[in-house]
Amino acid sequence: MTPTTYRTCPRSGLQFESQAEKLMIVNAVTAVVALLVGGILAIGVVLTRWPTIHWLAADTFYMVLTAHGIDMLIFWIIFFEIAVLYFCASTLLRCRIATPKLAWVAYALMLIGAVMNNVAVFQGNSSVMMTSYVPMMAEPAFYLGLILFAVGALIACFIFFGTLVIAKRDKTYQGSVPLVTFGAVVAAIIAVFTITSGAIILIPTFLMSLGVIQSVDPLIYRTIWWAFGHSSQQINVAAHISIWYAVAAIAFGAKPMSERVSRSAFLLYILFLQLASAHHLLADPGVSTAWKVVNTSYFMYFAVLASMIHGLTIPGAIEVAQRAKGFNNGLFEWLRKAPWGNPVFSGMFISLIGFGFLGGISGVMMGTEQLNMIIHNTIYVPGHFHATVVVGTTLSFMALTYFLIPVLFRREMINPGLAKLQPYLFGLSMYFFCLVMMGAGTLGVSRRHWDMAFNGSAMAYEWPGAAYLLMGLVGVAGIAAIVGGALYIYITVGSILWGRKLDTGAVSAKFTPIPPTAPTLVAQSYGSAGFAAPGTFVLAMVFLVSFVLYYFINWKYLSQVWGLS
């Protein structure tokens, strides 16, 4: 065992082990580089889909779109998640990281894989979209890159589990792990399942691209690929919900309303989130109706239930904490008096509301077996997932970064005024971007489509004028969001490079265990008799009413289309 040191951050009281700290920094910085590349590519994507600009040529557009999807959804998010996993294990439990050398190997594999995949895509013969549906084939390096990346990420998950074991063995804490770590455990368990599915289907596809195997069945490919592709979104959900809980704790000292409720909701994710690959096969031949119905609804929507629970308990916890501080007037004083100028909080809250109202509701629409027929492969789909994976996951990661700049990177943030603005610009323009994409999708406009005017086709279809208008707004909102994303990168990278250095804090060769917390008064004083968060409850009812209305509007719309049986 290599000797290591532990640093106690004077600003947060968190304890960082030096190996883990370096790994977190490197993984997080690599993630931001991937975001930068993906963001530059987004300019090309969005300016091509803006009909009056229609910038890139078709082949470039499809290449750029393939790279945008992969760099954002896979590389940016997973590199950042690995940093979050190490943080939730080593930092929150105050222990050393398991096998740091192996963690560097994992990082190297991920990095090599990411670079290899990008090189393959930019060589131009692998414009197959991130889904790479067979029998359309990319270059072998495309698949090999993804496989190496997956192996690296899988190793990192096991290092996370190993770190939990070390914490337990060294008795760095007593009782159960913190809720945020618990959420990270859920994310990592889902990740193991998911990444394994990904490898199961990408390895034969890689062999097929080398000519070793004759063919991979297109429908089996879709089924297994989506067991990876969909479930990996649940890693993101578990991760960003953990971050929301963490931010509530950091910004307000909020404790979960009920550990039992929040943890049980996380457990529902493990039980049911492996389902739902059917979301992407609802319009496919060959899979049975019963399987579609059970799988798409995560067995009766139990995972949706879990998300609805987190959606209430997180603002609820904030409300309870704020009321305890005396913001007790009316239903919403606690919310009005929240630190809206602190990007850690505002980013998290904009993320939570957008994820619920835009991402959550639209996700259930698309995931309803019959409603899927009026949405499948329209641009509604990217509208939905930019609300989940950009407003939800990406914006939460941004919010967390603002916390980490002084704490982990030990730098003073440059330009706090811009940082204050950034979550609003990025989050709100993304809200609008998602809404107009969903609008265009409702009119039928296709996703992954270079030219909605069908230039060069004898039988072009004329989309309604409103569809052109909405796609123009997609362009405007997309550019605004890209500016918001650029601000994030400027602030983050700028602070790391030029921010004033902050003091390291006490360094010691030994860890200091987490002192046991005494049972608090609050824990006993609000039980089943109270109604501790009335404001949050009202917000939740607003959410429910929007959900119900929009749900039945879609059924009404469906009932007017052709009969199908």
Next chain:
Amino acid sequence: MSAILPPSERLWWKHPLDRVEGTWIVISLIWCLIMFAMMVGWHIWGKQNLSTETYKTTPELFTRKTQAMVDKYTVRTETEEKIPVVAPPAGSDVYLIARLWSFWPILELEKGKTYRLHLTSMDYNHGFSLQPANINIQIVPGYEHVVKVTPNQAGTFSIVCNEFCGINHHTMVSRLYVK
């Protein structure tokens, strides 16, 4: 005690729950069950359910069946490529081939009549996106998907390929007539 510290009550599963949470869980659960029932119920009472009748097929086999339909029921041809417009009898089996980068042939159906529409692809995945009705179905090579359709409006419809299928994906669009 907060979400980033271990819970102070060791037995977190005994932690009490507030009425706000309890009520919301019950409401959410009911809503989830309603949504589930809706999906099942629509199979019984609803008129828009995607069939899952599917057969394995090959390009040769499917082309032969399509050609037979075209030979029998072609009423005219359209465009420079002389794509046949086929008007098969109500209630019959109709075939549509998707391939790089066209649909073949053009179908002419009757309003209010039900047809068994057979879909497959000769090469990559394609999309069947009927506009402006906005019905979207995935077309997977190797699989013959039989969908029963009942047009409820007359007019000229378009079939847009909405699964990415290569460089000319954006030119893959066809027509469908309903009389």
